Amino acid sequence: MTVETAATEETGGSDRESRLAALGVLAEQVRELMDAVVLTDVAEDEIARVTEEVAVLTERLRAARRDTPLQPEIAPDGSFRHLGNAVAGDCNPYALPLKAEVTPDGVRAEPTFRPMHEGPPNSVHGGVTAMILDHLFGTAAAAAGRLGMTASLTVRYRRPTPYGRPLVADAAVTRTEGRKTWVDGRIATPDGTVLVEATGLFITPTAWLPASEEVADRV
Numbered sequence: 001m002t003v004e005t006a007a008t009e010e011t012g013g014s015d016r017e018s019r020l021a022a023l024g025v026l027a028e029q030v031r032e033l034m035d036a037v038v039l040t041d042v043a044e045d046e047i048a049r050v051t052e053e054v055a056v057l058t059e060r061l062r063a064a065r066r067d068t069p070l071q072p073e074i075a076p077d078g079s080f081r082h083l084g085n086a087v088a089g090d091c092n093p094y095a096l097p098l099k100a101e102v103t104p105d106g107v108r109a110e111p112t113f114r115p116m117h118e119g120p121p122n123s124v125h126g127g128v129t130a131m132i133l134d135h136l137f138g139t140a141a142a143a144a145g146r147l148g149m150t151a152s153l154t155v156r157y158r159r160p161t162p163y164g165r166p167l168v169a170d171a172a173v174t175r176t177e178g179r180k181t182w183v184d185g186r187i188a189t190p191d192g193t194v195l196v197e198a199t200g201l202f203i204t205p206t207a208w209l210p211a212s213e214e215v216a217d218r219v
């Protein structure tokens with residue numbers, strides 16, 4: 001049996017990027033596993049065998065542990081990334097992950113929810129769609145040079161949100177006042193039927209003010 005030393009060391013440059021890419025592939029495989037768990041119909045003895053194998057894999061990953069998920073950083077291309085984030089982090093299996101692009105009006109994404117996001121029968125849990133909008137709104141605020149934390153989020157659920165097909169989400173800053181930024185946005189079907197819409201208030205903590213404008217170019 002060989003020992004993977006690269007996985008236990010904090011390496012720099014392309015070695016580190018290569019290892020992070022591998023971690024991203026693992027995270028995506030775990031998302032597939034999570035969907036497989038919620039959809040499986042195999043027999044009980046097979047469930048027990050798979051459970052044992054997953055427990056073994058869990059222990060292998062625990063052989064070298066960090067104290068926290070991967071933290072926010074500037075990627076080699078100069079963009080901001082937070083690989084351990086629960087919504088957008090490529091290396092966090094809990095994350096969709098959400099890929100937001102900056103548009104002339106704000107930000108936009110094409111999320112596809114998964115069976116593991118089930119809330120009401122055959123549709124996505126409202127807490128999950130709210131979480132996605134929260135993050136997208138924060139990204140819209142940051143892209144406008146107004147990095148902030150969510151102070152409030154008001155969500156209106158118009159139609160059940162389906163999983164398994166691409167949807168469209170967008171968000172834009174509607175108003176600013178001192179450290180406060182209001183953001184509106186929605187999740188809709190590609191043909192424009194609104195499923196969830198929301199309004200959020202984001203507040204820039206005083207300590208974040210110096211970084212706030214610089215961040216806009218990195219989103």
Ligand SMILES: CCCCCCCC/C=C\CCCCCCCC(=O)SCCNC(=O)CCNC(=O)[C@H](O)C(C)(C)COP(=O)(O)OP(=O)(O)OC[C@H]1O[C@@H](n2cnc3c(N)ncnc32)[C@H](O)[C@@H]1OP(=O)(O)O
Pocket residue numbers: 072073074080134135136137138139142147148149150151152178180201203204205206215218219
């Ligand atoms: C390597 C670095 C590069 C970085 C690059 C970044 C790129 C970005 C890209 C991607 C962005 C990612 C996007 C993430 C999005 C997700 C965001 C979340 O999920 S955040 C987690 C949930 N939210 C919390 O945990 C907040 C907890 N609350 C707090 O920390 C504080 O309450 C905070 C910061 C919100 C406000 O605290 P205070 O001390 O700064 O503000 P005070 O002085 O109390 O109030 C200021 C004004 O705001 C009003 N205010 C405060 N809280 C309010 C509230 N909840 N509702 C309404 N008004 C409120 C007050 O009444 C006051 O108003 P008056 O100035 O008097 O008019």
